[in-house]
Amino acid sequence: MVDANLLKYYVMESGKSLADVAAAIGVTPATLHRKMSGRSDFYRKEMQDIASYLGLDRDTIDRIFFN
Template sequence: MFNQKKFKALLVMKGKTMQNIADLLGINQATLYRKINGSSDFYRREIQAICTYLEIEDPNEIFFAQEIT
């Protein structure tokens, strides 16, 4: 499950915006929000591009976080 809080916190720390990420992926912001909200999935190349752009060492913490119930 995608960890929205960590992702948004990382954007703030890196001084980036959602529009920056959408532009990087070549998608519009609505599509990005659908991916973040779980309505659509991220492609592998998108995850790799985001990790490189934001200097994420462990994508599991954001893209594959386990939900504790």
């Protein structure tokens, strides 16, 4: 299950919005919300794109997506 609060924290820390993240990974904000709420799954490429876009390291990505 995705730790949505931790993801939101890192998005806010970066000075970006969830809409920015959605655009960066090629989904709509509504789709990103469904993925963050667990109603849909993140693809590996989307996780990698989020990591790159927000400048997150592997440990942080693991804590967000694989807790």
